[in-house]
Amino acid sequence: MKVLDILRVxxxxxxxxxxxxxxxxxxxxxxxxxxxxxxxxEHGDLVGMLTFREVIVCIVKNGGEIGNTLVRTAxxxxxxxxxxETELDEVRRMMLERHARYMPVMNQKMLMGVISFYDVAxxxxxxxxxxxxxxxxxxxxxxxxxxSAAD
Numbered sequence: 001m002k003v004l005d006i007l008r009v010x011x012x013x014x015x016x017x018x019x020x021x022x023x024x025x026x027x028x029x030x031x032x033x034x035x036x037x038x039x040x041x042e043h044g045d046l047v048g049m050l051t052f053r054e055v056i057v058c059i060v061k062n063g064g065e066i067g068n069t070l071v072r073t074a075x076x077x078x079x080x081x082x083x084x085e086t087e088l089d090e091v092r093r094m095m096l097e098r099h100a101r102y103m104p105v106m107n108q109k110m111l112m113g114v115i116s117f118y119d120v121a122x123x124x125x126x127x128x129x130x131x132x133x134x135x136x137x138x139x140x141x142x143x144x145x146x147x148s149a150a151d
Contacts, residue, residue, distance in 0.1 A: 003091060003105055004084040006123050007113045014113060016041045017050060019072035026071050027055050037102035039114060040075045046111060048075035051102055081106045082115075091120055 017026045017038045026038055030052065040048035050071055058074040059066055080100045082091055084107055095103060095117050105112040 001088045001123060002084065003082055003086045003088070003115060006088075006115050006119050007084060007105060009123075010113065010115070010119060012113055014039065014111065016111075017071050018042060019047055019070065019075065021071050022066075023055065023058060023069040023071055023074050024066045026050055027052075027066065030055070036116065037114060038071075039104050039111060040071055041111070045109060046079070046081070046104055046106060048072070048077045049079035049102060049104060050075045053101070079104055083107055084112050088120060088123060091115070092124070095120065 015029060015033055015035055015038050017029065017040055019040050019042050030036065030038060030050075037049060037051040039046060040050055048071075054074045054076060055066075058069055062069065080094055080098050081104045082094065084105055091103065094100070101117045102114055103116075104114050
């Protein structure tokens with residue numbers, strides 16, 4: 001299974017923010033859209049990733065306030081990325097190593113989408129459930145062997 005399989009199911013709605021926008025505005029977008037991350041784009045290029053984790057860390061550093069902080073100050077400026085052709089096993093390994101909950105999907109310099117750890121886990125579970133159903137159907141439909149010893 002590849003990242004492309006997740007994107008097909010998930011759809012292609014993307015939410016982005018620019019690095020010089022106020023962090024408060026970005027947090028408001030995340031809350032309104034009920035999303036945990038925003039891709040930070042500048043002049044058509046991926047320059048960072050902003051998640052609620054970075055927002056919370058910034059608020060704690062600022063004594064409980066966002067203040068006039070810009071997205072650029074809080075964002076992860078070296079986000080983990082993958083391509084639509086990356087295998088899910090590799091994505092899981094990468095996300096676990098970096099404790100990343102969100103990963104932009106890039107083909108060349110084009111942003112194709114964002115996948116979450118939840119998306120990856122759900123795809124794996126769905127795949128295993130499908131495999132289990134197929135195995136059970138195969139076993140259920142297996143022809144009963146006749147007892148040839150009785151002949």
